[in-house]
Amino acid sequence: MIRINAQTIRIGTHTFVKYLGKDAIRGRVHELGKELATDYHDKFPIFIIVLNGSFIFAADLVRSCAFECELEFVKLMSYQGTESTGKVKRILGLVSDIKDRHIILVEDIVDTGRTIQAITEDLKGLGPASISVVTLLLKPQSLQIPFESPYVGFEIPDAFVLGYGLDVDGKARNLEDIYQLRME
Numbered sequence: 745m746i747r748i749n750a751q752t753i754r755i756g757t758h759t760f761v762k763y764l765g766k767d768a769i770r771g772r773v774h775e776l777g778k779e780l781a782t783d784y785h786d787k788f789p790i791f792i793i794v795l796n797g798s799f800i801f802a803a804d805l806v807r808s809c810a811f812e813c814e815l816e817f818v819k820l821m822s823y824q825g826t827e828s829t830g831k832v833k834r835i836l837g838l839v840s841d842i843k844d845r846h847i848i849l850v851e852d853i854v855d856t857g858r859t860i861q862a863i864t865e866d867l868k869g870l871g872p873a874s875i876s877v878v879t880l881l882l883k884p885q886s887l888q889i890p891f892e893s894p895y896v897g898f899e900i901p902d903a904f905v906l907g908y909g910l911d912v913d914g915k916a917r918n919l920e921d922i923y924q925l926r927m928e
């Protein structure tokens with residue numbers, strides 16, 4: 745990764761331009777935490793954090809959630825490079841018994857909606873009391889499966905983004921800001 749200037753980075757042949765700055769992200773994540781507190785303060789929910797992409801978002805979000813909760817971390821992967829493979833793997837690593845519990849699934853980004861649909865279907869089979877999804881980013885124009893949630897950080901156009909946990913081939917997760925692919 746080459747930082748060209750404060751606004752632009754280059755990874756391989758792709759140029760990415762700063763799109764959401766860390767202050768805007770921090771402010772919106774804090775608002776999401778307050779909205780979740782209003783709805784979940786008496787429900788002792790389990791946050792199910794979908795790794796790897798949502799690890800930074802989740803770390804900030806749960807610290808903005810001033811209520812009793814539990815955290816679970818699961819893994820799955822559906823993406824390689826800048827194009828969806830269309831393959832969705834199943835959840836790995838869930839250890840809690842989620843029967844009759846309120847679940848808040850934490851995702852970094854909802855693109856086609858396939859991943860979140862697959863996880864939600866898997867979890868429904870385990871008998872939770874409810875399932876909500878909180879996602880930092882949503883690409884409404886990319887959706888192939890209907891998706892609605894009151895807990896969406898930012899709706900963004902259909903262009904590849906990285907940083908703040910989001911990667912391209914494992915790179916750039918550690919950037920504080922979110923960058924968008926520049927169409928050449």
Ligand code: IMP
Pocket residue numbers: 797822823828851852853854855856857858859860903904905906910911912
């Ligand atoms: P979906 O199944 O198409 O909704 O894709 C969801 C997953 O694809 C996310 O959890 C990300 O891992 C990945 N993804 C989708 N769009 C992007 C992007 O713009 N940047 C980085 N990863 C993405």
